[in-house]
Amino acid sequence: MKRNQNPQHYNQKNVPDEWFTWRKKDIREQELVARPSLSYWKDAWRRLRKNFLAMSGIVFLSLLVLMAIFGPILSPYDANTQVLSEQYQPPSAEHWFGTDNAGRDVFTRTWYGARISLFVGFMAALIDVTIGIIWGGISGYKGGRTDNVMMRIIEILYGIPYLLVVILLLVVLGPSLSTIIIALTVTGWVGMARIVRGQVMQIKNYEYVLASKSFGTKTPRIIRRGLLPNTMGPIIVQMTLTVPSAIFAEAFLSFIGLGISSPNASWGVMANDSLGAILSGNWWTLFFPAFFISFTMFAFNVLGDGLQDALDPKLRK
Amino acid sequence: MLKYILKKLLIMVLTLWIIITLTFVLMVSVPGSPFNSEGNSNEIVQQNLERHYNLDKPIHVQYLLYLKSVATLDFGPSIKQPNQTVNDLLGRGFPISAELGLITIIVAVISGIILGILAALRHNGVIDYLAMGIAVLGISIPNFILATLLIQKLAVDWEFFPVATWKSPMHMVLPVLALATGPMAIIARLTRSTMLEVLTQDYIKMARAKGLTPWKIIVKHALRNALMPVITIMGTLLAGIMTGSFVIEQIFAIPGMGKYFVESINHRDFPVIMGTTVFYSAFLIVMLFLVDIAYGILDPRIKVTKKEGE
Amino acid sequence: MEKILEVKDLHVTFTTYGGTVQAVRGVDFHLNKGETLAIVGESGCGKSVTSNAIMGLIPNPPGKISGGKILFKGKDLTKLQEKKMRSIRGVDISMIFQDPMTALNPTLTIGTQLMEGLKQHRKVSDKEAKKRALEMMDLVGIPNPEERMKQYPHQFSGGMRQRIVIAIALICEPELLIADEPTTALDVTIQAQILELFEKIQEVTGVSIILITHDLGVVAKIADRIAVMYAGKIIETGTKREIFYKPQHPYTRGLLNSVPRLDAKGKLKPIDGTPPDLFSPPKGCPFTARCPMAMEVCNKIYPSSTTISDSHSVDCWLQDERAKQLLATMVTN
Secondary structure, three states, rough: OOHOOOHHHHOOOHHOOHOEEOOOOOHHHHHHHHOOOHHHHHHHHHHHHHOHHHHHHHHHHHHHHHHHHHHHHHHOOOOOOOOHOOOOOOEEEEEEEEEEEOOOOOHHHHHHHHHHHHHHHHEEEHHHHHHHHHHHHHHHHHHHHHHHHHHHHHHHHHHHHHHHHHHHHHHOOEEEEEHHHHHHHHHHHHHHHHHHHHHHHOOOOHHHHHHHHOOOOOHHHHHHHHHHHHOOOHHHHHHHHHHHHHHHHEEEEEEEEOOOOOHHHHHHHHHHHOHHHHOOOOOOEEEEEEEEHHHHHHHHHHHHHHHHEEEEEEOOO | OHHHHHHHHHHHHHHHHHHHHHHHHHOOOOOHHHHHHOOOOOOOHHHHHHHHHHOOOOOHHHHHHHHHHHHHHOOOOOOOOOOOOOOHHHHHHHHHHHHHHHHHHHHHHHHHHHHHHHHHHOOOOHHHHHHHHHHHHHHHOOOHHHHHHHHHHHHOOOOOOOOOOOOOOHHHHHHHHHHHHHHHHHHHHHHHHHHHHOOOOHHHHHHHHHOOOHHHHHHHHHHHHHHHHHOHHHHHHHHHOOOOOOOHHHHHHOHHHHHHHHHHHHOOHHHHHHHHHEEEEHHHEEEEEHHHHHHHHHOOOOHHHHHOOO | OOEEEEEEEHHHHHHHEOEEEEEEEEEEEEEOOOOOOEEEOOOOOOOHHHHHHOOOOOOOOOOOEEEEEEEOOOOOOOOOHHHHHHHOOOEEEEEEEEEEEOOOOOOHHHHHHHHHHHHHHHHHHHHHHHHHHHHHHHHHHOOHHHHHHOOOHHHHHHHHHHHHHHHHHHHHOOOOEEEOOHHHHHHHHHHHHHHHHHHHHHHHOOEEEEEEEEEHHHHHHHOOOOEEOOEEEEEEEEEEEEEEOOOOOHHHHHHHHHOOOOOOOOOOOOOOOOOOOOOOOOOOOHHHOOOOOOOOHHHHHOOEEOOOOOOOOOOHHHHHHHHHHHHHHHOOO
């Protein structure tokens, strides 16, 4: 449509004579200045901000963290006090989320559950990352024989069905918050180590790393300054995906009776406690923990997806 | 190829050995004896246990004999159910669990792949967003929650399906649905992303430049390459379905292995826990091995990468 | 001479999140039967998009041929249905891609990939298809074709793979072959062999070739005519001799100066700056910002084409009489 106005169709003769002068040099230099280049993180943030789902995830998770901290304080009820006269109250002005089979306030218990779930999720992710970075970093950076042995160990651990090991450990050690976290991380770091190794192997052959090596920079410094910052993208993505799987695992374990024991609140425990209740119509006892487990996992998953897109250097434009 | 198989076989055996040893170590390290917990096991059971686990012998002999009994697939007696061996329970539960697992994996794989391909072919279209919306939800909702929701709505409120047990195809719909949704979602997402990647490859352009029909391009050139990564995660998916079946069988009162396993955990019936764990692990590891072999057969490049020693 | 292909005022646009990219903005050129035309330019100048447009391989969406004609033996390809286009692709017009490492499907045997185009378009028995495939492998110089047909791409070297790709492109005896950077991904020694192969197949089959490249060395070896492309436009076309010895456009001169040559007197001079953003292409000549001889007029109006000879034409304001006067005064000062 624009083509009709295309200057190409000017008759050469119409062009004013005064336009035939050399262009000034400073104008030209101005024009040659390239577009401002954004740093990796700024650019990633710019792209993440455009992703509606991922941003909703961030908002939801922020609110959840706030409520996990302040929710129980705001509520006038204690999470574990049983008031048998107030059994199965539907949601109301007094009990926003209703009460459960023992007359406990579901609202308060939900935020206690959030504490447990988020704590388990973040701790598991943190431990995974720490071990994963060390193991994967060394394996990828050293290469050769060391790498071979370390990778074989990973391959063997990878074959072990991790929830079975977790169950075994919990049966023997007895369920508690710390044993759950330990159990989850015993084999959980393997995935992270693989990712870190792959990244390190790829990056260590880039020119800038080879260059600093040839200047005699010490290995730990190369790993810290040259390699880690550039492997952060995939690590962060993997972390955001580890948290929901740890939260799921905790809920799952609580559900089969291996979570933290019953008077304490965790979303899995609450869901398990209310299994019988929903058949008798007391839906809220299950709905709130179920809703928060699902939405927390959903938020982490969409955030992880968003981060993956935002941090992928291939998509930079 | 032979070298590749042998290597995978070696890793499989090592993994198995580690699991068996781990179960043994954990069991002997249980405070007190795991075999007379709560003091309610009767005398016959106690004798059986002592005979099976050779509790009177030194620990390394116990270990060796344990290895031997596992190798001969003899998992000993149960504590809580006298006159029952772990093998009896497995024999009864496994066929049902296997049926549930098999139907689930078929449903998950077929629907996941179809969903993923449709999403990729209509990239950024309505179908894509819809399919991926379903997929993220499928990944986010834990199967035990989905199961209770399904029972509540489809079985109790609307009475479309029976609430529980495992008798007819109608009984199978809800548990399979609850168990298959998660893996289906994972497969759909993976298929979509690999399909999108494959579709930008030069060999797809080349196939188009040859004047092949879109159908031929997708089936012959794209699908096969796009499904390779799906094969690699089959092991993990199987593990997920298996552990998922613990709760699903519990919720739907399906008399499979998973139900016995969860009961044994709740009763701290250690021989059953040990036996089932080892059996499950062995089954999974063998599956993982088969997946690796299948991958090696389907991807002609495997032989070379192995020769070059990575 | 018979024109096998004529491209007239071709426009291709891509709609992306950032806006509309005008990748090809009014391209005109033609190709005579049996000759080799090289389209030369920096990456992103629209040369690959042009070749994909001829093949009907512009992904839609986001891409679209928004104007112009592509006449292949008098037939306008832009008007054809996809189904009709499919019967031309691989049969009358074939294409060779840049990277032989990725152009072959890793999970299918070489034989399968060689024969499938033939089987798609011609009613041939398996035996005939195999015979033809063996002939083609022989033509492109692959030893032990019988055995090699059963192998997979990863068992071939880069140069051998490119030979296979060429064989695939030629198996239906096309009249037009589009080669998109066919030697860029190869070692220098292999490059020479592949270029020789091009000369040989042109001799044997009489196929017309469009060669897309940024490498003037490749052009010097096998092209008959050259079209220089910049920012979605062809800014100068001429015979190889004309472009190499009498380049008119400052960009063409810049390109030639940035190639190392044994007989060159001066220093190697790269062109400063980068090509313009095709989201919002400049109104005037797109090379203005980088041009050492830019005038005020260049930034305002795109120059129309000036004919230097029957075969040589250029889009540049320096061809205007008034610019020549300006040049003359500069020299006298």
